Amino acid sequence: MENKKEKSFSSLLLLLGLLLGGALFILWLKGRKSPVLPALDEVEVQSADDGVVESTGNRQDALLNAIRKNPGISTSALQEFFPDVTDRTLRRDLNKLIDMKRVRKEGSTKSSKYYII
DSSP, X not given: XXXXXXXXXXXXXXXXXXXXXXXXXXXXXXXXXXXXXXXXXXXXXXXXXXXXXXXXXXXXXXXXXXXHHSTTEEHHHHHHHOTTSOHHHHHHHHHHHHHTTSEXXXXXXXXXXXXXX
């Protein structure tokens, strides 16, 4: 009788360990950075004054493609193309592309439209 209780207790502990391990793994996955979309400060940009072509990251390239295919696109429409990117990050990327003279912005705040230069 005692042996049966020990086996069921061991099985219960094993099950709880697996559940806890799975939950921790899911939390780890949610917290890690995306390997496809680097943060803006991880992208090296060279000055245009040197005559060197400025480099952009994958996300900025994707933004340029979205604007190229949809001239005059709004920020809210761009957000639909990039649902995993926060609004703040999207605006930061757009401002960086504007500073690099790759994109032109017309209008202000919510009425802003973006065009390729």
